[in-house]
Amino acid sequence: MKKITPAKAGTYAVLTFWALTTLYPFVWVILNSFRERGLIRKDSFSIPLPGNGFTMGNYDKAMERFDFGSAYANSLIVSIAVTVAVVLIAGFAAYGLVRFRFKLRGVCYSLIMAGMMFPVFSTIIPVFRMEAAWGIASSGNRWLSLVAVILPQIAGNLCFAIIVLMGFIESVPMELEESAYMDGCNVFQVYFHIIMPAAKSSFATVAIFSFLWSYNDLFTQNFFLRVPREKTITLLLNEISSQAGVDYGLMAASVVLIVVPVLVVYVALQKHIIKGLTAGAIKG
Amino acid sequence: MGPTLYRKKAPLIAFLLPAFVFLILFLYYPFIQNIINSFSDITGLGAPAQGLNTPWYANYATLFTDPKLRTALGNTVLLTICTVIFQVGIALILALLVDSIRVGAQLFRTLYFFPIVISATALGLMFNLIFLYNGGMLNQLLTNLGFAAENIDWKDPDHFLFTMFAPVMWQYVGFYFVILVTGLNNISQDLYEAAALDGCTGLNRVRYVTLPLLRNVLCTCLVLAITGSLKVFDLPWVMFGAGMPQDQGWLTGTYMYDQTFNRGNVDYGSAIAILIVVLGVLFSNIANRVFKPRNDI
Numbered sequence: 001m002k003k004i005t006p007a008k009a010g011t012y013a014v015l016t017f018w019a020l021t022t023l024y025p026f027v028w029v030i031l032n033s034f035r036e037r038g039l040i041r042k043d044s045f046s047i048p049l050p051g052n053g054f055t056m057g058n059y060d061k062a063m064e065r066f067d068f069g070s071a072y073a074n075s076l077i078v079s080i081a082v083t084v085a086v087v088l089i090a091g092f093a094a095y096g097l098v099r100f101r102f103k104l105r106g107v108c109y110s111l112i113m114a115g116m117m118f119p120v121f122s123t124i125i126p127v128f129r130m131e132a133a134w135g136i137a138s139s140g141n142r143w144l145s146l147v148a149v150i151l152p153q154i155a156g157n158l159c160f161a162i163i164v165l166m167g168f169i170e171s172v173p174m175e176l177e178e179s180a181y182m183d184g185c186n187v188f189q190v191y192f193h194i195i196m197p198a199a200k201s202s203f204a205t206v207a208i209f210s211f212l213w214s215y216n217d218l219f220t221q222n223f224f225l226r227v228p229r230e231k232t233i234t235l236l237l238n239e240i241s242s243q244a245g246v247d248y249g250l251m252a253a254s255v256v257l258i259v260v261p262v263l264v265v266y267v268a269l270q271k272h273i274i275k276g277l278t279a280g281a282i283k284g
Numbered sequence: 285m286g287p288t289l290y291r292k293k294a295p296l297i298a299f300l301l302p303a304f305v306f307l308i309l310f311l312y313y314p315f316i317q318n319i320i321n322s323f324s325d326i327t328g329l330g331a332p333a334q335g336l337n338t339p340w341y342a343n344y345a346t347l348f349t350d351p352k353l354r355t356a357l358g359n360t361v362l363l364t365i366c367t368v369i370f371q372v373g374i375a376l377i378l379a380l381l382v383d384s385i386r387v388g389a390q391l392f393r394t395l396y397f398f399p400i401v402i403s404a405t406a407l408g409l410m411f412n413l414i415f416l417y418n419g420g421m422l423n424q425l426l427t428n429l430g431f432a433a434e435n436i437d438w439k440d441p442d443h444f445l446f447t448m449f450a451p452v453m454w455q456y457v458g459f460y461f462v463i464l465v466t467g468l469n470n471i472s473q474d475l476y477e478a479a480a481l482d483g484c485t486g487l488n489r490v491r492y493v494t495l496p497l498l499r500n501v502l503c504t505c506l507v508l509a510i511t512g513s514l515k516v517f518d519l520p521w522v523m524f525g526a527g528m529p530q531d532q533g534w535l536t537g538t539y540m541y542d543q544t545f546n547r548g549n550v551d552y553g554s555a556i557a558i559l560i561v562v563l564g565v566l567f568s569n570i571a572n573r574v575f576k577p578r579n580d581i
Contacts, residue, residue: 018374029413093304101290117565119557120515158303178288258403
């Protein structure tokens with residue numbers, strides 16, 4: 001056994017303090033989502049027990065007053081579509097840029113790096129007007145509106161995804177591809193049978209991040225989805241915050257309803273999430 | 285010489301075309317269109333431009349005289365400075381500490397990174413509850429522990445900057461923390477051993493060995509922090525809405541959104557967007573100049 005030095009104890013004290021700041025607010029909100037309405041203001045720190053302020057009423061009310069089902073459905077449709085498209089398109093582009101040598105390669109790479117710099121503010125208005133002209137934005141049709149969100153979100157995630165994937169595909173040994181080619185595979189078969197399985201974990205990272213960013217994005221969704229039945233979970237939450245007024249139990253329950261699914265995904269996949277993000281950020 | 289597999293260039297078009305079609309249609313073309321819009325007269329989101337503004341630079345002239353934009357710029361610059369100092373600063377301290385321990389390092393990584401995956405909208409609602417005047421977590425904590433005699437109105441003109449900035453900075457500390465920890469892991473143990481032989485340990489080691497070697501990674505963090513803080517929108521929008529309190533709480537992001545969507549000033553919104561991009565490029569260039577990465581290490 002090693003001795004515990006004061007320096008070590010201090011280190012753990014500081015680290016634990018910050019861990020509490022990231023964890024405790026969520027615990028507090030979860031506890032209060034089960035507390036009876038009037039009690040939150042008086043005493044929000046105790047654990048609500050049956051017979052002592054415990055209630056499921058906040059959740060019943062949240063489900064009854066707001067259409068969580070439809071909002072989850074919309075969010076999942078948008079985020080899954082964005083994720084699938086980003087993985088396919090970015091994987092193709094990253095492979096092409098890494099393995100082929102061609103004249104405009106440098107230009108293409110610079111264009112992708114530049115694409116990471118544009119904030120969504122500077123492109124959203126022309127995109128909206130362009131999609132309105134195509135008849136998909138503000139058409140009143142739920143499916144078209146969702147497509148109107150999906151398209152710019154794909155473009156917004158592509159640059160980051162391509163750069164992360166390029167880093168990983170570069171590290172795949174080329175001998176495998178060469179021998180597969182000798183065996184009669186064409187380039188596309190090489191991509192799907194060799195590259196994708198070899199760089200599996202980086203594709204997972206890109207998929208997770210595209211999903212989370214699409215699911216959590218408020219700005220783009222707020223622009224395109226204006227009708228109640230088009231609302232996604234983020235927009236629903238935004239709406240609840242303006243409608244719940246002083247019903248804090250209802251607000252707490254709504255926050256829990258949106259955070260818990262993400263939390264489950266995070267705990268299950270956190271290895272991929274952290275690893276992939278740093279790879280992308282350090283290269284970028 | 286590349287392998288024979290990649291000599292034929294025809295498949296390349298199939299690989300690159302989808303990505304660049306998306307990027308051109310939804311990124312580059314809109315960006316250029318946005319520059320043109322900022323000189324035009326547009327009164328509604330779907331409405332066509334009614335010719336150029338008179339004078340054509342009218343929106344940019346307004347940028348200099350608009351008091352609300354000045355507030356927004358002031359707040360955003362302040363936020364950027366706070367972000368660089370506190371966000372990256374706290375992340376650096378935490379990363380150095382975690383790098384010095386063995387037990388529990390992985391757990392701290394997981395916990396610190398966690399707020400980043402939660403949507404800013406949910407966090408905004410959560411912080412609204414925490415900063416609540418009557419019965420919020422912070423006020424209950426402060427009055428129960430005796431630090432404050434009575435409840436504090438966290439969103440009044442005296443406190444709103446803290447209330448707005450603290451959650452934004454808190455959320456992304458874990459992001460820079462993870463990047464810095466990875467950077468620290470890449471530093472070779474041999475260098476530390478060599479330093480120890482020369483009698484360089486503890487804080488001296490941090491000052492003379494770790495920080496210089498971490499310079500490139502720190503620079504990446506700074507550029508990301510700066511461009512990130514210029515783009516902040518969700519959290520302040522959910523917590524403060526349109527410029528509360530009393531038009532003092534604008535940020536460039538929220539102001540641009542409000543002008544475009546709620547006031548129908550589409551062309552002026554475009555000009556503000558251009559301003560955000562220009563500031564982003566400017567600030568990150570300054571950061572690059574000051575903390576210029578050294579590739580010779």
